[in-house]
Amino acid sequence: MKKLKSVGSAILNALSGSLVPLIPVLIGAAMFKTLLAVFGPDVLGWIHADSDLYILLSFVADAGFYFLPIYAGYTSATYFKVSGLLGMFLGAILIHPTFAALDQSLVVFGLTVPSLAYSGTILPILLSCWIMSYVYKGVERVIPKVLQDVFVPFLTILVMLPITLCLVAPLGTWLGQFICDFVLSLGSLGGIGTILSMALIGAFWQYIVMSGMHWIFITTIITILATGEVDALIFPACTASSFSIGGMCLGAFLALRGTEDKAKAMSCVIAQMIGGVTEPGLYGVGFQYKKPLAGMMAGGFCGALYAGITGVVCTNLVPVASLLVFLSFTGASAMNLVNEIIAAAIAFVVAAAVTFVLMKSGEK
Structure with a gap:
């Protein structure tokens, strides 16, 4: 082993x-x-x-x-x-x-x-x-x-x-x-198969990143796009997951009381949204307080679920986790971009809400 x-x-x-x-x-x-x-x-x-x-x-x-x-x-x-x-x-x-x-x-x-x-x-x-x-x-x-x-x-x-x-x-x-x-x-299964696959990727993407397995997925996306196809499964879901990190950190910011802890959580929100870096939020907020991880997964699941339902596709790979990532969805219809923005917003809001509730309620 x-x-x-x-x-x-x-x-x-x-x-x-x-x-x-x-x-x-x-x-x-x-x-x-x-x-x-x-x-x-x-x-x-x-x-x-x-x-x-x-x-x-x-x-x-x-x-x-x-x-x-x-x-x-x-x-x-x-x-x-x-x-x-x-x-x-x-x-x-x-x-x-x-x-x-x-x-x-x-x-x-x-x-x-x-x-x-x-x-x-x-x-x-x-x-x-x-x-x-x-x-x-x-x-x-x-x-x-x-x-x-x-x-x-x-x-x-x-x-x-x-x-x-x-x-x-x-x-x-x-x-x-x-x-x-x-x-x-998987992406062309249609119906519940595609939607569920995307939702699960959205929920577990950050753990995939931690294991290093995300490079296999990134390699696949690059190959798909290089052949003129579109990615209708992986990147729309992992984009939503990235914004669930920012939402999780915002929820923690609202729930925490210490000035230093709140400042750290907010800096992690900025790091994800502007800098495209999710590791500070994942390790500095998620794994430190544990409960926010449930919010992150819930946000990623819901955001990717919406992306699957609306059929969002990635046409152009911009491999960052910041606001610039939305450029990856500009090559199709205008609604394709709009729906991915909505998916990311859902992931962000759900993650923030669930994290805030869990940290305030004291549930384990």
């Missing part, structure tokens, strides 16, 4: 260490997509779809997601203590135009290289860089120091080519596709 826990912890740490550095790129690309969504033909209509400005903003926004294997190649290789540039090189191989344009598998020295699209994917390059860390160190041990600068990078990539293209990358793609299909199937 301990070994399983350590393996699971190592996987989650690797996901976190590889994905967190990508956030500036994802936010930057998301902001360009937001400009298109708000000022483009679907909302304000200030930028026409056939204009040069629209074309420019469109490919700039897409570049943030299309070249993910290169960005993730750098961050994951760096995490596994290998040259980040080699990771980028491996990621670039996966999305090279010649390889991407193939309509049939290659057969080289009897090895079959499946023709698959890797643009916008993350798992294939993460798995490849993990294995490359062992290959690199092994090659480095057997090559004399005087020749290492030339032959270690060359032999590492040479060894990684069949491993990556024939086995690891296809496996990562199929695994990622399976997870995406599973999430999309």
Whole structure:
């Protein structure tokens, strides 16, 4: 059991260490997509779809997601203590135009290289860089120091080519596709299935974050959006959960008596709403006083429940927990954005009310 826990912890740490550095790129690309969504033909209509400005903003926004294997190649290789540039090189191989344009598998020295699209994917390059860390160190041990600068990078990539293209990358793609299909199937269940799934994610999302499992969900969202789909399950629910933290802290602020405690609770409200940071509220208020955790879960459940009932979808990932997160819901109808704002407001108010009542009543 301990070994399983350590393996699971190592996987989650690797996901976190590889994905967190990508956030500036994802936010930057998301902001360009937001400009298109708000000022483009679907909302304000200030930028026409056939204009040069629209074309420019469109490919700039897409570049943030299309070249993910290169960005993730750098961050994951760096995490596994290998040259980040080699990771980028491996990621670039996966999305090279010649390889991407193939309509049939290659057969080289009897090895079959499946023709698959890797643009916008993350798992294939993460798995490849993990294995490359062992290959690199092994090659480095057997090559004399005087020749290492030339032959270690060359032999590492040479060894990684069949491993990556024939086995690891296809496996990562199929695994990622399976997870995406599973999430999309939950989101497309319709009726009570989708609504209940979202409500449960909203209620338990902060515990998922604590375990580190949220990176698996974030990876899935990125992959879904990179393929042109929308996330109708995870992000609308976890957004509501984020605002339940702010509501929980406000409820605690209203219930607490000590000036210092009240100041801390209010600072946690501001940290979530403006700074997009939920950890101070979760650990400094929720786990310190215990009762607010019930308010947080109730708020997340109710907010996500409303998002599920109204069919809110995430069209554009802005991975923050502040008010800026609503930009993630601007690419669909106007009511999509309005309903997510309402969902977050419900989560905030319910969490505040339940927390206040529980802390004032003295119930355990």
